[in-house]
Amino acid sequence: MEKNHWQEKVYSKKLQLNIYPFQGVISFFKSKKFRKKSKIKILEIGCGAGNNLAFLAQEGFNVFGIDMSKSAISFAKKKFIQKKIKGTIKVGNIKKLDWPNNYFDYVIDRSVLTHNTNQDISIILDEIKRILKKNGTILSFDFFGSNTPDIKFGKRLQYNTYHKFTKGYFKLLGKTSFFNYKILKKLFNKFKIFDINQIITKNKNGKTMYEVFNLIAKKK
Numbered sequence: 294m295e296k297n298h299w300q301e302k303v304y305s306k307k308l309q310l311n312i313y314p315f316q317g318v319i320s321f322f323k324s325k326k327f328r329k330k331s332k333i334k335i336l337e338i339g340c341g342a343g344n345n346l347a348f349l350a351q352e353g354f355n356v357f358g359i360d361m362s363k364s365a366i367s368f369a370k371k372k373f374i375q376k377k378i379k380g381t382i383k384v385g386n387i388k389k390l391d392w393p394n395n396y397f398d399y400v401i402d403r404s405v406l407t408h409n410t411n412q413d414i415s416i417i418l419d420e421i422k423r424i425l426k427k428n429g430t431i432l433s434f435d436f437f438g439s440n441t442p443d444i445k446f447g448k449r450l451q452y453n454t455y456h457k458f459t460k461g462y463f464k465l466l467g468k469t470s471f472f473n474y475k476i477l478k479k480l481f482n483k484f485k486i487f488d489i490n491q492i493i494t495k496n497k498n499g500k501t502m503y504e505v506f507n508l509i510a511k512k513k
């Protein structure tokens with residue numbers, strides 16, 4: 294990350310404080326049957342304002358969150374108090390996940406790994422592998438695809454990572470890495486990949502506006 298871009302340029306200015314849970318999180322957890330939700334431990338890495346976690350806590354899951362932005366975490370904590378729901382939420386870099394081995398059933402990444410370099414993602418995925426139970430699942434939503442046209446407004450930092458976007462979708466979001474199937478498969482090679490979906494959004498003239506990948510993988 295650029296020197297905590299999210300804290301300095303986004304959350305402290307009260308931007309991107311998402312209120313609603315992400316659609317992919319709702320559909321995944323609503324489509325499954327759980328015998329005792331309170332026994333299911335879910336960690337959201339880069340939980341931001343706690344929008345996904347609040348939904349999951351209201352659904353009865355045992356939720357945990359970590360984000361490097363102090364403002365986002367304090368906002369998330371207030372939300373939990375207001376809604377009278379429980380969860381463990383803390384400030385920190387997800388390169389170090391301070392939880393025991395084999396602890397979580399699920400880890401959620403919604404547009405978080407994509408804002409890290411491949412080197413950092415490898416470190417984070419090793420941590421995720423450590424804290425997930427055997428057969429535990431990582432759900433990754435919104436890895437930006439390398440065919441996303443607004444890449445051109447950024448400056449290449451290294452390989453597939455860009456920063457200093459002068460305009461376009463990524464200007465507010467800061468450092469962003471862009472992926473294809475090959476890079477994702479390589480990064481997740483220590484996991485069993487269940488599904489990778491590519492979603493391309495085109496405008497009325499057929500021009501690609503966004504490309505994202507969603508991925509479901511299990512600890513081997």
Ligand SMILES: C[S@@+](CC[C@H](N)C(=O)[O-])C[C@H]1O[C@@H](n2cnc3c(N)ncnc32)[C@H](O)[C@@H]1O
Pocket residue numbers: 294299300311315338339340341342344345359360361362365385386387388402403404405406408409
């Ligand atoms: C696009 S926001 C997504 C927030 C939330 N997951 C959601 O779905 O609304 C990306 C979040 O990831 C956090 N983040 C990115 N890289 C991180 C890292 N290495 N350690 C901790 N937090 C990180 C940022 O602070 C930011 O809150």
